[in-house]
Amino acid sequence: KAGVTQTPRYLIKTRGQQVTLSCSPISGHRSVSWYQQTPGQGLQFLFEYFSETQRNKGNFPGRFSGRQFSNSRSEMNVSTLELGDSALYLCASSSVPISGFAEAFFGQGTRLTVV
Amino acid sequence: AQTVTQSQPEMSVQEAETVTLSCTYDTSESDYYLFWYKQPPSRQMILVIRQEAYKQQNATENRFSVNFQKAAKSFSLKISDSQLGDAAMYFCAYKGNKLVFGAGTILRVKS
Numbered sequence: 001k002a003g004v005t006q007t008p009r010y011l012i013k014t015r016g017q018q019v020t021l022s023c024s025p026i027s028g029h030r031s032v033s034w035y036q037q038t039p040g041q042g043l044q045f046l047f048e049y050f051s052e053t054q055r056n057k058g059n060f061p062g063r064f065s066g067r068q069f070s071n072s073r074s075e076m077n078v079s080t081l082e083l084g085d086s087a088l089y090l091c092a093s094s095s096v097p098i099s100g101f102a103e104a105f106f107g108q109g110t111r112l113t114v115v
Numbered sequence: 116a117q118t119v120t121q122s123q124p125e126m127s128v129q130e131a132e133t134v135t136l137s138c139t140y141d142t143s144e145s146d147y148y149l150f151w152y153k154q155p156p157s158r159q160m161i162l163v164i165r166q167e168a169y170k171q172q173n174a175t176e177n178r179f180s181v182n183f184q185k186a187a188k189s190f191s192l193k194i195s196d197s198q199l200g201d202a203a204m205y206f207c208a209y210k211g212n213k214l215v216f217g218a219g220t221i222l223r224v225k226s
Contacts, residue, residue, distance in 0.1 A: 035214075104214065
């Protein structure tokens with residue numbers, strides 16, 4: 001069974017630009033959640049999608065948005081990039097919503113650098 | 116809001132020895148789950164062990180076991196017979212309606 005796939009693995013963008021990250025969950029998984037990992041703030045929850053609906057959202061500005069498609073693939077978009085958005089972005093997939101007990105499987109992340 | 120605290124930024128252990136990583140959490144929920152994740156240099160987050168809050172019995176997975184004290188809101192991870200491959204960042208995580216992570220503990224294993 002293929003794992004969670006995140007593309008691209010590495011990305012360099014300029015301040016003010018926008019970026020789209022992609023996450024393909026494990027086949028059959030309908031929940032995709034996104035996390036931002038930085039040395040200063042650690043791992044922070046961005047949002048969760050389940051069956052194309054956003055179920056939960058963390059404390060991030062509106063520049064951070066996401067969506068989920070009918071095949072459960074998810075995209076995360078960050079507009080008007082700031083230097084502080086430089087981070088490792090991780091997505092995790094699960095067969096049930098986060099509130100359930102099923103294990104969340106993580107992708108290898110997208111390393112975003114904003115210059 | 117739920118919070119997870121890992122008070123040990125870094126720990127070291129000799130190969131084949133035992134080490135315990137600490138984690139405390141704060142929540143007003145009665146039903147939740149707790150996890151320990153391992154993140155090696157490859158950055159891939161790997162689930163080490165999980166615990167359902169309603170279960171009093173401590174979870175065990177081979178060399179990994181937890182000491183879950185619900186009243187004290189404590190969830191420590193014990194690694195027995197430490198191996199070089201155990202070296203990684205370890206995150207304690209609380210799962211209610213979202214997954215909340217602690218700051219992490221870097222574990223170094225000395226040969």
